[in-house]
Amino acid sequence: DAGVIQSPRHEVTEMGQEVTLRCKPISGHDYLFWYRQTMMRGLELLIYFNNNVPIDDSGMPEDRFSAKMPNASFSTLKIQPSEPRDSAVYFCASSLDVLVYGYTFGSGTRLTVV
């Protein structure tokens, strides 16, 4: 099993540009989570999906952020327009059963907005 796959690993973009982060969950995992990690705020949940349906997006900072899961094997997190304060490491995680196995995290995407 290749685990949770995120791309790109690193992204540097200019303020105002659109950024799209990608995630492929582990096959068979019904839950998919997007987290953001910063030194200031630690690990914060942005949104999670169950069976491709967004369940809780209360952590999405503002309308500039959007997430989709068009099928069971792919999700995107888009920031448009990006701002320097969006600089962080973004993690995707998936789970078969959160209350039995917890999450499996990807390696993250380090985003720098200049």
Next chain:
Amino acid sequence: GESVGLHLPTLSVQEGDNSIINCAYSNSASDYFIWYKQESGKGPQFIIDIRSNMDKRQGQRVTVLLNKTVKHLSLQIAATQPGDSAVYFCAENSGGSNYKLTFGKGTLLTVNP
């Protein structure tokens, strides 16, 4: 002014010693807890979990203790090795139909050879 970064608690131990990492959780309704290990440049990795109907659970070289009275969780690592150097997070789930994990701030463990 400049933002102040998160000040991570740190624990420095000698190789071979036992380590104890502590976590105070926030929600008295939380009924499932997990410890994660995060090495530099990687995503958090599941170490061990415990449910609220237990007060202790053991794994390979690791033990998690739960004290619900004071909302405290600890991770004990026996015979700490240099490869254990990482940031350790506790995470809690408040149960019901909620499948979110809320993460603590983390503790940086450094193992000196």
